[in-house]
Amino acid sequence: MDSAQTAAVGRPRRAHRRAARDVLALIALPVPLLAGVLPAAFAGGGTRRWFGGRGEGQRAEAQAAKDAAAAAFYELDTAQRDLRISIETITAVDGTPAAQRTVSDFEALGHRIDEVSHRYIAAVDSYDLDRDDLEASVAAQAKTELTRAKDDLVRVKQDLDRFAQGLGPLLDKAETQLARLAPAVERARQALLAASTALDSARNSGLRADDLATRLAALGPELTKLNQGAGRHGVTDTLHRADEVLREAETIRAEAERLPELAAEMDKRIVSLRTRAQALTTRAAQVDPVLSELRRRFAAACWQDLQQVPDQASASVKQAEQRLAEARKARDEQRWPDATALLSTVRALLNSTDEAVSAAGDRLQQLNAVSKDPEQEIERTRFAIRDAQRLAMAGRHTPDPQHARPLDDSVARLDRAIASLQGRHPDYWHFLTETEAVRQTVSRVVSQIREDRGMGA
Structure with a gap:
């Protein structure tokens, strides 16, 4: 040429x-x-x-x-x-x-x-x-x-x-990097500006946002290095720095923009949890009459595990109210992570209390039903066993021992549970827990059968 x-x-x-x-x-x-x-x-x-x-x-x-x-x-x-x-x-x-x-x-x-x-x-x-x-x-x-x-x-x-x-491949790669440089630095600068604007807006609404301000200030030295340019710090390091500044600035902006919404949501949660605590206090007071009826009508084994529910419910609600007051203080001081953690604790306490209070009423309802007609619970359990037995025999002359043995044991266990209903004061709660355990065993056997046949296919 x-x-x-x-x-x-x-x-x-x-x-x-x-x-x-x-x-x-x-x-x-x-x-x-x-x-x-x-x-x-x-x-x-x-x-x-x-x-x-x-x-x-x-x-x-x-x-x-x-x-x-x-x-x-x-x-x-x-x-x-x-x-x-x-x-x-x-x-x-x-x-x-x-x-x-x-x-x-x-x-x-x-x-x-x-x-x-x-x-x-x-x-x-x-x-x-x-x-x-x-x-x-x-x-x-x-x-x-x-x-x-x-x-x-x-x-x-x-x-x-x-x-x-x-030089084609090396030069193309380098030119691509250089073409990214100026836009990447500019995006980082604009992200910092947007974060600063969002932070000012949050403060104007009465929110201090001290944590976000500290994080934004920490990006100052990085901005200085970006302004010094690739000639001093290298293209690769400058691109990496621009990307890091962009991500952190966008995170700060998003959190600053969400602060007013976060504060409003937290206020609603505090009010909602306080209302729920008050309702649980009322419900906990109704547990004693339920326990009284359980004691009067059923054997001690049916209600002994519920004896501590009223005291435990009262203590849990009191503890939840204390944590709620601490969360309120943390929110007023705008310690958002602390307030969020405390509200989570309050919710967990109220959930456990709700379950305990509900357990007493549910127990009375279940015992009333089985004492009037235990046959319904018996037939429900027998149907589950028979359905599992038919599945175990499907396509076979004899069932697989690892499936047949737990099903046979379940039949015997159900028979013993039925026999326990004889007598003047039958333990209906033991009967219910036994039938539930039998159904769980049968369910596991059915899952195993289906899994084994699926692998064989």
């Missing part, structure tokens, strides 16, 4: 990289070595006297060789300048061994460029083609040396072009 074609191919590539170079303008670039020799390379010319004959023809050929060498020198210098920017682009982003090898290879090419450039400058300085007494032999010698210098420059330029073509 000649120099004109190479320049034509390079122009689109250079235009494509303009955005990346704009970013690299922030990073100091070394001046190419050739910059200092350009003025000398193109010095000369002026007015000269022309003489006809063979000598003048040799002078013209030498001048043409000098012009061709100068053009080759200029193209090489331009290509080196462009490639130096590409190398700086890569090294600003990429610290991998591949990038380091690229820098070493470029430095080696730079030494070759210096050598052929110095030979070219020496050839130009050795001959004054404007001398009136320039001899034809000297002009011919000048032509030869200048042509050789031009050829050396062209060869190195071709090597430089081939080297540049091999």
Whole structure:
């Protein structure tokens, strides 16, 4: 490819990289070595006297060789300048061994460029083609040396072009990173501004938001480093810092914007839990009459485990009210995490109390039902056993022992539970717990059968 074609191919590539170079303008670039020799390379010319004959023809050929060498020198210098920017682009982003090898290879090419450039400058300085007494032999010698210098420059330029073509993957990656740099930094700055605005709005509504203010202040040094730029901290570190600042600032903004809603929600929860505590106090007072009826109508085994429910309910409600008062204080002081944790404790206390208070009423209801008609509970349990037995025999002449044994045991256990109902004061609660345990065992066997057959399929 000649120099004109190479320049034509390079122009689109250079235009494509303009955005990346704009970013690299922030990073100091070394001046190419050739910059200092350009003025000398193109010095000369002026007015000269022309003489006809063979000598003048040799002078013209030498001048043409000098012009061709100068053009080759200029193209090489331009290509080196462009490639130096590409190398700086890569090294600003990429610290991998591949990038380091690229820098070493470029430095080696730079030494070759210096050598052929110095030979070219020496050839130009050795001959004054404007001398009136320039001899034809000297002009011919000048032509030869200048042509050789031009050829050396062209060869190195071709090597430089081939080297540049091999930088494609590294350069594309670096340009992508650089293209992300300015937008990433700007997004981080805008996120910080939005967080600060949201924080001011929360404070104007009467919320201190001290924790958020501390977190936002901690991002100040990071913003300073972003403002110092990639030239000081590197592109990769700056991109990472911008992403971290963006995430934290967006989190602070979201929390600041939600603070008024959080405060309103917490106020509602406090009121709701206080109302629930008061209702549980009323319900707990109704447990004693339920226990009285249980004692009067059923055996002691049916209600002994409920004896402590009234006292426990009262203590739990009192503890919940204390925690509720602490949560109210934490909310007023805007200690949101503390207030949230205390409200969770209150809810757990009230839940356990609710279950205990409900257990007494549920127990009386269950015992009333089974004492009037235990057959319904018996048939319910037998149906579960028979259904499991049919499943165990499906497609088999004999059931699998690991399925048949627990089902047989369940039948015997049900029979014993039924037998326990005989007598003057039957333990209906024991009967109910036994039938429930039988159904749970049968349910596990059914699940095992289905799982085994599913694996076999």
